[in-house]
Amino acid sequence: MAGVSPGTVSRALADSPLISAKTRERIQAIAREHDFRPNAVARNLRTQRTGAIGVVIPLGHETGQHISDPFFMTMLGLLADSLTERGYDLLLSRIIPSDPQWLSRMASSGRVDGLIIIGQSDQAATLDAVAARYRPLVVWGGHVEGQVHCSVGSDNRLGGEIATAHLIARGARRIAFFGDPRAREIAQRLEGCRAAMAAAGLSHALQLFPTHLVADTSHADIVRFLGEQGKDGIDGIVAASDVIASSALRAMVSLSLHAPDDIRVIGYDDLPIARQTLPRLSTIRQELTAGADALVDLLFRRIGGEDCASFVMPPKLIVRHST
Amino acid sequence: MAGVSPGTVSRALADSPLISAKTRERIQAIAREHDFRPNAVARNLRTQRTGAIGVVIPLGHETGQHISDPFFMTMLGLLADSLTERGYDLLLSRIIPSDPQWLSRMASSGRVDGLIIIGQSDQAATLDAVAARYRPLVVWGGHVEGQVHCSVGSDNRLGGEIATAHLIARGARRIAFFGDPRAREIAQRLEGCRAAMAAAGLSHALQLFPTHLVADTSHADIVRFLGEQGKDGIDGIVAASDVIASSALRAMVSLSLHAPDDIRVIGYDDLPIARQTLPRLSTIRQELTAGADALVDLLFRRIGGEDCASFVMPPKLIVRHST
DNA sequence: TTGAAAGCGATACCAC
DNA sequence: GTGGTATCGCTTTCAA
Numbered sequence A, B: 001m002a003g004v005s006p007g008t009v010s011r012a013l014a015d016s017p018l019i020s021a022k023t024r025e026r027i028q029a030i031a032r033e034h035d036f037r038p039n040a041v042a043r044n045l046r047t048q049r050t051g052a053i054g055v056v057i058p059l060g061h062e063t064g065q066h067i068s069d070p071f072f073m074t075m076l077g078l079l080a081d082s083l084t085e086r087g088y089d090l091l092l093s094r095i096i097p098s099d100p101q102w103l104s105r106m107a108s109s110g111r112v113d114g115l116i117i118i119g120q121s122d123q124a125a126t127l128d129a130v131a132a133r134y135r136p137l138v139v140w141g142g143h144v145e146g147q148v149h150c151s152v153g154s155d156n157r158l159g160g161e162i163a164t165a166h167l168i169a170r171g172a173r174r175i176a177f178f179g180d181p182r183a184r185e186i187a188q189r190l191e192g193c194r195a196a197m198a199a200a201g202l203s204h205a206l207q208l209f210p211t212h213l214v215a216d217t218s219h220a221d222i223v224r225f226l227g228e229q230g231k232d233g234i235d236g237i238v239a240a241s242d243v244i245a246s247s248a249l250r251a252m253v254s255l256s257l258h259a260p261d262d263i264r265v266i267g268y269d270d271l272p273i274a275r276q277t278l279p280r281l282s283t284i285r286q287e288l289t290a291g292a293d294a295l296v297d298l299l300f301r302r303i304g305g306e307d308c309a310s311f312v313m314p315p316k317l318i319v320r321h322s323t
Numbered sequence C: 001t002t003g004a005a006a007g008c009g010a011t012a013c014c015a016c
Numbered sequence D: 001g002t003g004g005t006a007t008c009g010c011t012t013t014c015a016a
Helices: A006-013 A021-033 A040-047 A070-085 A102-107 A124-133 A156-169 A184-199 A215-233 A242-254 A288-303 B006-013 B021-033 B040-047 B070-085 B102-107 B124-133 B156-169 B184-199 B215-233 B242-254 B288-303
Strands: A052-058 A089-095 A114-118 A137-140 A150-154 A175-178 A206-209 A236-239 A264-269 A282-285 A311-313 A316-318 B052-058 B089-095 B114-118 B137-140 B150-154 B175-178 B206-209 B236-239 B264-269 B282-285 B311-313 B316-318
Touching: A006 A021, A040 B040, A052 A070, A052 A102, A070 A089, A070 A114, A070 A242, A070 A288, A070 B070, A070 B089, A089 A102, A089 B070, A102 A114, A102 A124, A114 A288, A124 A137, A137 A288, A150 A156, A150 A288, A156 A175, A156 A184, A156 A236, A156 A264, A156 A282, A156 A316, A175 A184, A175 A215, A175 A242, A184 A206, A215 A242, A236 A242, A242 A264, A288 A311, B006 B021, B052 B070, B052 B102, B070 B089, B070 B114, B070 B242, B070 B288, B089 B102, B102 B114, B102 B124, B114 B288, B124 B137, B137 B288, B150 B156, B150 B288, B156 B175, B156 B184, B156 B236, B156 B264, B156 B282, B156 B316, B175 B184, B175 B215, B175 B242, B184 B206, B206 B215, B215 B242, B236 B242, B242 B264, B288 B311
Parallel strands: A052 A089, A052 A114, A114 A137, A137 A150, A150 A311, A175 A206, A175 A236, A236 A264, A264 A282, B052 B089, B052 B114, B114 B137, B137 B150, B150 B311, B175 B206, B175 B236, B236 B264, B264 B282
Antiparallel strands: A089 B089, A282 A316, B282 B316
16 A cells, blocks of 8 residues: 555554654554554454443343433433543443353453453352452452452441441331342342441341342332331331432332431432432442542552452441431 | 354354354353353453443533532433443443543443433534444534534423413513533523523513532522612522522512512422422423434434434423422 | 464354 | 355454
């Protein structure tokens, strides 16, 4: 085309040092003129790197969930900022892991240089299996003893315990836990909740209501549950997330139940929405900004070959007006 | 490996109909055992399709902006839902178009099957140039006569006019427009604002304050501007977005200015945050859900070879308590 | 400093 | 039905 070999063109366009300045100039000029641009896919195939990080949201226990869920969006935004800052793109997938191969398919597809999984869902075993062979993998979620995959998240058990103890301290006795314990983080929060109830001698008074995470479908269920229970059935709700808590608060309004007088409600996450409910939501704060930074940081350390442990952050009680 | 040719393996794993059931079974079994997974990048290279759509946020006029901006995140979530529903992944890039090649590089990199651009920024000319040659491209933003690229967005000029007319109807006379007109949508909103002022014989009383879109850096500027103006300088603010409006409301609080009594404030977008300001924000609603669906729909029609026009949605005045 | 040629890992066409 | 083989578009040794 320009009278040189493809190899030379490649070098010229890559600003390789082992090429004369004038041939480089000439080739770049011609490339610009015919606006030629190297095909990234071919380059990826050859170099075995892509400059993209896969962000995946596994929905093992929850098929209806949308990416536009406030928690995911918050996390996603933070990850996007952090990754694009480092010059990486994000490949976003929502996956319903019907097929147990879902993760290793992503991992060895060659489309990404690393993987960030948001939430373990009910796939902790799969994550462990893949993590054993695929290094550049980090997970937002709960940590347990002996876990193979590297995770970042708050101490969910402690968070659940603090939340419940707070409700008890405020006078609640008949408490319901709203959340689906098939997800590891939720299971840990429930565990903490149980511990706090036991410590107060209230083990018998805990009800588990396995709300779906999906706001739309769960809301009707919540209304029904609260309708049946009334304020005589329960006087406290430990919600596994702010989204669930805010749904519960709205349900209470529609049933003329008042928070905190009739039922005290506490959430988890401290998303922006927690400040916008009526009454404003007491909750357990997770530092998502720090969490996202840690995820990205650990991921790149692992890409670099380093081996690094999970990162567990302390949860923090935020008292507002719903308790 | 299994005693057959690579071609046969490929067919077996792709469930091709021209292969015997038993060889298929046998090969798939072997593949599963050694957990072999085809390399997607190589496949992409050969088939020239990737199953991914690029979503890019050009920041031509605004380098500090983050993806976690509420408008982007809302739009991104809606697009992600819609695209993943159709089995496509999202490749998310934040691009600062210092290099005029930024778009065509993305387009012809072969990494994506189509491109959705969020906001024209100041790159409308580039978009037109690329759209002339690259079909699968749709843009969120403003539409102008003779525009080459296919866009989806609200009628920004009309929206700006409605917003301003509303302020005037509420008694505002000395109005400031907050927004950077280098972005096409903003320029159109400003144009509408000017028209409404002219219609009321108030052309002389319009001030333009070219706020940055970035919340952090602009806030201080807004405080300074409002401090200088005071309530005698202006009695109405037409903000180019809800984010800017909410920043203005907070600035007013810190200056002991009251909305709507001292200064009436109206936003644009009707994001969730508009309902959470104090006082709650009057604004011009854009139907983002419909917009995202339209973007995706038009994109796939264009990928299918169809030619389709821009889509302009009617803006709608939402009156709350800030005006 | 440049050219030739060997892959990267699949798919698809063409014979058999 | 299945096996060979060219090809997708680039990068990168190895020689010259």
